[in-house]
Amino acid sequence: MSKTLTTRKQDYSQWYNELILRGGLADHSAVRGCMVIKPYGYALWENMRDELDRQFKATGHQNAYFPLFIPKSFLSKEAAHVDGFAKECAVVTHYRLKNDPNGKGIIVDPEAKLEEELIVRPTSETIIWSTYKNWIQSYRDLPLLINQWANVVRWEMRTRLFLRTAEFLWQEGHTAHASKEEAIEETERMLDVYANFAEEYMALPVIRGIKSPNERFAGAEETYCIEALMQDGKALQAGTSHFLGQNFAKAFDVKFSTKDNTEEYVWATSWGVSTRLIGALVMAHSDDEGLVLPPKIAPIQVVFVPIYKGPDSKPAIDAKIKELAKQLQAKGVRVKMDLDDAARPGWKFAEYEMQGIPVRIALGARDMENNQVEVARRDTKEKQVMSMDNLDSHIVDLLSAIQNNLFDRAQQFRTAMTTEVTTWEEFVDVLDNKTGFVSAHWDGTPETEEKIKELTKATIRCIPLNNKLEAGKCILTGNPSTQRVLFARAY
RNA sequence: CGGGGAGUAGCGCAGGCCGGUAGCGCAUCUGGUUUGGGACCAGGGGGUCGCAGGUUCGAAUCCUGUCUCCCCGACCA
Known part of the structure; x- marks a missing residue:
């Protein structure tokens, strides 16, 4: 394997692919178009997920879970919706396998055909609204504010790790409201949650906007979105929030009694972000040396690299690193200590740059003598010598400065572009x-x-x-x- | 789904036209010397050549099918 990545200038697509693989975020799988999210990539997703989940709950939403399978008939109840998704659905037609009578492995049992075929959800509006019909009778049942974390499947022709895979992880919020105004307010509120999350946590500046009719979600009255700009000058839709009007309420006959005892259709929204955000993150900040992750969601924020000199130096250096790491952890910093003496420092430096760890702290005999460490920041690749005294608070400040710098840099780029x-x-x-x-x-x-x-x-x-x-x-x-x-x- | 390229050790590749003992670099393992930007020396292990058929005395190599990946188009978050 070559030591360096393909550069962005040489071939942006290849750079991206190598980065995902070599940064340890994901692998291709045996199934076409699907990926394996590796522990480091999944840790990144967990950090994003946890913060979003916190914000959903803070805005009054509850999590629930709806089935992976959707009866085929449900999908066709909303005309525009089925038009939008029909071409990319995986379909379950049978429920049993059996041994091949010709002795060649295993085959689908033709006698185990489903009465009604099941669609693997490309999104859950239909299964959810068929359920909401039972949950909503009165204005007292509204608003209904539900989110689910799930996987969905869209049988894409051309796939790319994180950006477009046949199966992906996401969340989908599905809310029901008594009035149009309230539903629109919800749509805008969740767009704001997304935009703030992208900017504050991912350091990814986004444009809040609405889609033109051509680009609107299948079944929506209005689609709101956040749009981000990648380093190659291409745009990427990072999240969407839909005002669904009464389209799904009508399709699934979801009505409620108002205070003055009239019967009305419910107003709906849905909103989602997916593991695609990881693709956005990678393409927005990373460079030709590897990933660059914003501190707030980086799985590891600080890595300690010891520099041993002679066989006897290890115990003292390790002890000091553990002590400093403990101080940082006490301040909530996510720390890794690489005390492996088989790998050399230079190799570790390159490796952690590839992984995009925001701050690297090197500590050797020279530093021990001078009560100092060498601190390198990933975003600018600058190195500085810092005293071990109050290192924890200096690092906390540095992480915050890196977070801000990544955002500013991306925003300046977008403005210029x-x-x-x-x-x-x-x-x-x-x-x-x-x-x-x-x-x-x-x-x-x-x-x-x-x-x-x-x-x-x-x-x-x-x-x-x-x-x-x-x-x-x-x-x-x-x-x-x-x-x-x-x-x-x-x- | 169309056009182009590729799949050989964990990774990157050579070999293929012209069938005849499967190779190189990196990684890995053992021992030693090392450690401030991808260490060095010595020795070792690791492969049904993507998968399935076919041709042949013999297939990584030729033929057919199939799967996967990459690039370009049509579709999409």
Whole structure:
């Protein structure tokens, strides 16, 4: 194996793939399009999951669990929904295997055919709303605020680790409300939770916006999203929150009695983020030496690397490292000590850089004499010598500085990579050469968006929330427009 | 699903056209010397050549099928 990664400049896709594998986040599996999330990658996901879960509960949601399988008939109850997902569903048709009568292993027992085929959930709106029908009778049962952590399956043609896999982990919130206003408020609230999580914990600046009709979730009235920009100038949808109107309530006949005893359909939302966030994280911050993880969600925040000199130096150095590590752990810092004397320091340095551990602390005989350590930060690769006195609080401050720096760096990049254009020539030129977000006027029709996509492969990523209204002419048709929207090529 | 490339030791690859004892580097194991940016010396272990068929006295090599990965398109979070 080569010592270095393919660089971003050489081949961005390959860089990404190598990084996931060599950073120890995931492996390919024996099943096409599916991945094995390795312990280090899963620890990262757990940190993200735990914080999101905390925020969901803080906003009044409860966790529940609904089945993996959905009766085929449920999926077709909402017309737009089935249209959106039909092409990528895994279907269970039988429930038993048997020995091949010809003696060649095992076969599906043709006599064990299901009466009604089951769909492996690509998302759970239908199974959940068929259940909500039984849970909701009165306005007193509302709002109903449920989330589930689950796996889903979408049979994608082309897959990439974390960014698009056939099976992925996610959470899906499904809420029911008495009024349209309340449902929209919920949709926006959860978008805010996502945006704050992305920015504060993942150090990933995001644009909050709404999707154009073309990009809307199948079955939604309105799809809100957070959009992030990757280092190669492509956009990535990092989370979505949908106002579902009364579409699913009508499809599954979920009505409630109001205070004045009238009967009305329930208003719905759904919202989700997935393990795709890990892909976003990797592509937003990492460099040609490996992963760069934001301290707040990094599985390991600080790694100690001893530098032994002579056979007798180990006990004293190890003892000092354990002492310093204990102080850090007391402040809530996640610490690893690599006291293996078989591997050399240089090898460890490179390895922990590959894994994106935010801070590395090296400690050798020289440091012991001077009561100091060498502290290296992953984000800037700067090294500084620090006193062992009060090291814990200095490291806590440093972790916070790294977190902020990652966010600022990503935000500056995004600002620099967001371009306003007025002519079609500029539009195409920016997409081809500069890349990034392109802010341009659009006449608001799905036909124009479709045409632009055909011509340039760029899509409308979103119409930013609180967008400035400004009269202009559509980039393609020249028709009048009231506001700019964000275009980009996207993952 | 279409077009292109690939699958040989844990990893990276050579061999294949022209069938005849399966190789190299890294990693690993043992012993020793080492340790401030991917250590060195010596010795050792590890493979049904992706899988399944076929041709042949004999297949990593030729033929057919199949699975997986990568790149490019169509689809998508």
